[in-house]
Amino acid sequence: MPQANDFWGWIAYILAHYGGSFLRGAGATMLISLVGTAIGCLIGFIVGIVQTIPVEKNDNAAKRFFLPIVKFLLSVYVELFRGTPMMAQAMFIYYGSMLMFGINMTMWFAAFFIVSVNTGAYMSETMRGGIISVDPGQTEGAKAIGMTHFQTMLHVVLPQAIRNIMPQIGNNLIINIKDTSVLNVIGTVELYFTTKTVAGNYYTYFQAFTIAMVIYFVMTFTCSRILRYFEKRMDGPDSYNLATTDTLAYTSGMVSFPDPRSNQRGNL
Amino acid sequence: MEENKRVIDVRHLSKTFGTNVVLRDINFAVDQGDVTCIIGSSGSGKSTLLRCINLLETPTAGEVLFHGQDIMKGHIDSASYRAKVGMVFQNFNLFGNMDVLKNCMIGQTCVLKKNEEEAKKQALFFLEKVGMAPYINAKPRQLSGGQKQRVAIARALAMDPEVLLFDEPTSALDPQMVGEVLAVMRTLADEGLTMLVVTHEMAFARDVSSHVVFMANGVIEEEGSPADIFGNPKKELTREFLSRFRNG
Numbered sequence: 001m002p003q004a005n006d007f008w009g010w011i012a013y014i015l016a017h018y019g020g021s022f023l024r025g026a027g028a029t030m031l032i033s034l035v036g037t038a039i040g041c042l043i044g045f046i047v048g049i050v051q052t053i054p055v056e057k058n059d060n061a062a063k064r065f066f067l068p069i070v071k072f073l074l075s076v077y078v079e080l081f082r083g084t085p086m087m088a089q090a091m092f093i094y095y096g097s098m099l100m101f102g103i104n105m106t107m108w109f110a111a112f113f114i115v116s117v118n119t120g121a122y123m124s125e126t127m128r129g130g131i132i133s134v135d136p137g138q139t140e141g142a143k144a145i146g147m148t149h150f151q152t153m154l155h156v157v158l159p160q161a162i163r164n165i166m167p168q169i170g171n172n173l174i175i176n177i178k179d180t181s182v183l184n185v186i187g188t189v190e191l192y193f194t195t196k197t198v199a200g201n202y203y204t205y206f207q208a209f210t211i212a213m214v215i216y217f218v219m220t221f222t223c224s225r226i227l228r229y230f231e232k233r234m235d236g237p238d239s240y241n242l243a244t245t246d247t248l249a250y251t252s253g254m255v256s257f258p259d260p261r262s263n264q265r266g267n268l
Numbered sequence: 269m270e271e272n273k274r275v276i277d278v279r280h281l282s283k284t285f286g287t288n289v290v291l292r293d294i295n296f297a298v299d300q301g302d303v304t305c306i307i308g309s310s311g312s313g314k315s316t317l318l319r320c321i322n323l324l325e326t327p328t329a330g331e332v333l334f335h336g337q338d339i340m341k342g343h344i345d346s347a348s349y350r351a352k353v354g355m356v357f358q359n360f361n362l363f364g365n366m367d368v369l370k371n372c373m374i375g376q377t378c379v380l381k382k383n384e385e386e387a388k389k390q391a392l393f394f395l396e397k398v399g400m401a402p403y404i405n406a407k408p409r410q411l412s413g414g415q416k417q418r419v420a421i422a423r424a425l426a427m428d429p430e431v432l433l434f435d436e437p438t439s440a441l442d443p444q445m446v447g448e449v450l451a452v453m454r455t456l457a458d459e460g461l462t463m464l465v466v467t468h469e470m471a472f473a474r475d476v477s478s479h480v481v482f483m484a485n486g487v488i489e490e491e492g493s494p495a496d497i498f499g500n501p502k503k504e505l506t507r508e509f510l511s512r513f514r515n516g
Contacts, residue, residue: 140324141361141420145375145427146351155374159365240367240406260389 001202010207018198025194026215032183032190033176036115040176041169043116044123045162047074049153051124052131074124081121087182090114094186111188115180119172126168130161163234170227174220191215273300274336275431275462276321276353281330283316290316292486294330298431298464303457305473305494306466308483309509314466315358317483318435321464322355351379354429358436360416362408362423368395369404372423380427387426394422398452414445418452431462438469470513474498482506 002009015022051074055067081089094110097103105113134157142152181192191212199208276298283291291313298304306314319325321332323339323346331338339349362371372391376382382390395401398418408416417437424432434453438446450472457463457476467473473480473494480497482490482505490503501507 135361135364137357137359137361138363141357141363143324143347144322144350144355144357144361145423146347146349146379147375148347151378155378156363156365163365236407240403240410242402243404258389259393260386 007207010202010204011211014198014204014208014211018194021194021198022191022211022215025189025191026219028189029177029180029191030219032111032115032180032188033173035112036180037119037169037173037176039112039116040119040172041123043120044125044127045158047078047120047124048127048131049158050074051128054149077117078121078124081118082125085182086114086118086179087185089118090183090186107186107188110186111180111183111190114183115176119176122172123169126165126172127161130165130168131157133164134160163231166227166231166234170224173223173227177220177223178216274298275300275302275334276464277333277336278317278321279331279333281317281320281332282328283313283320283325284328290486291320291327294488296481296488296491298462300430300462301460302479303461303463303477304465304479304481305477306464306481306483307468307470307473307509308489312483313486314483315435318355318433318464318466322350322353322433324355347379351375351427352430354424354427354432356417356420356424356432356434356437358439360408360413360420360440362416362420364408366407367404368400368406368408368411368419371408371419372426375423375427390428391422391426394425395419397425397455398422399448412445413441414448417441417445417449421449421452421456425456425461431464432456434463434465434467436466436468438467470498470510482509484509 002013051071053067055064084092090110093114094105094107097105097110131153138156138160139152142156147155180188180190183190184193184196187193195208195212199205274297278294278296281291281294282289294317296304306317308314316325320327327340331340333339334344334349334353337344339346362368363374366374369388369391372395373384373387376387376390377384380387392401392404395404398421400415400418400422403411403415403419408419411419421432421437437453438449441449446469450469453463453465453472454476465472465477475494477494480491480494481488482497482501482503484505490497490501490506496502497506498510501510
């Protein structure tokens with residue numbers, strides 16, 4: 001066993017004896033964060049989309065009656081989960097579900113559930129922001145060629161909104177990687193829980209948490225770079241190729257495309 | 269017989285925003301093959317009128333008849349109505365997430381339910397017509413204003429609209445780009461496309477249109493043939509408005 005003040009010695013000792021535990025903890029943290037962020041994004045997208053459905057004068061009575069109620073319930077969900085700490089939510093849901101409803105959640109289910117609904121609450125506001133930040137002209141352009149609200153959202157608004165909120169999705173993933181640490185209160189064996197356990201064995205808090213800090217940082221940094229790469233991919237290439245090799249024809253059409261209407265319809 | 273040719277008939281149309289009356293009792297009609305230009309100073313309600321015809325704004329009162337059917341009565345679905353009435357905007361409104369070709373295809377595949385191949389053929393035909401066929405791979409942000417507007421015109425034409433509405437299509441462009449867009453619009457007019465154009469291009473209104481509507485303060489002040497409006501305006505407001513263009 002290393003001397004009490006031998007910092008690097010202790011690091012090496014912990015890694016040698018508990019390296020596997022750290023990796024398992026880090027794996028659990030990543031799994032909960034990735035799944036939680038993915039499901040949270042899905043919840044957020046759906047809530048954000050519903051929140052931005054317009055109510056129009058000529059809509060039927062059922063839509064005009066139910067839509068505001070649904071919107072109200074969704075905003076209650078958003079405000080409750082954004083407005084309370086995830087650590088308290090974890091305790092509330094995990095122990096509450098057992099006491100009130102007799103549901104014995106597995107620790108894993110509870111972890112995924114809590115991170116998902118929490119991320120969903122944040123993402124729905126992000127999504128709403130993403131949708132309203134798309135130029136209204138885009139919606140008008142889509143409507144003007146006869147697209148319905150659903151088609152407009154699917155083909156025009158959402159692709160642009162999601163591109164715009166990509167940095168925020170990255171933020172959420174990184175926050176989740178760090179904040180899953182609060183799940184140790186319900187006994188989820190993730191990186192923080194593992195570190196605390198290992199540190200407690202020999203009172204090597206500083207050394208153990210140094211290792212944890214490095215692992216957390218590597219995970220968040222890698223994720224942020226990967227997401228940045230996806231963002232670039234979504235933007236497409238910076239330049240484009242003209243559909244011709246004849247430079248003299250660059251400013252005029254050079255291929256004579258036949259009029260597709262000539263054999264379909266006689267009148268214009 | 270006359271009724272068959274009538275595409276759009278606007279009757280007693282009014283529009284108010286709060287207490288602000290933007291349009292007051294507008295009556296006019298567009299027949300098949302007409303090129304109608306709506307002129308007038310900014311704020312006279314021209315654009316709002318055009319947007320009411322396409323239901324981007326809901327008129328407060330009055331009716332808009334499309335082939336004799338009131339478009340606000342509910343038996344015509346507003347999306348399928350808009351598919352037949354194309355619109356070209358001042359700010360182009362091309363879809364930023366799609367390249368030029370996709371911009372001209374999406375309406376056909378998604379609204380008209382055409383297959384990809386057919387839609388592509390149609391899109392390329394109209395892109396060539398507006399001189400933008402080489403740019404099918406470009407994204408809208410990579411194009412100049414005049415190019416964007418020509419693509420927007422091709423996008424609208426690809427839907428085979430019965431009438432095409434233009435909302436100040438050249439107001440955001442520099443003089444050279446104005447030229448390229450107007451040239452395309454002239455060709456379309458010569459080919460007999462029914463067009464309703466809100467514009468500040470007086471030369472275009474005078475030379476190309478078959479009918480000119482002059483609007484001021486939310487009402488149609490005067491309308492008639494281009495020869496009448498530009499050669500022999502009857503109202504004082506029309507004379508005053510046009511004199512500024514003659515001197516300039």
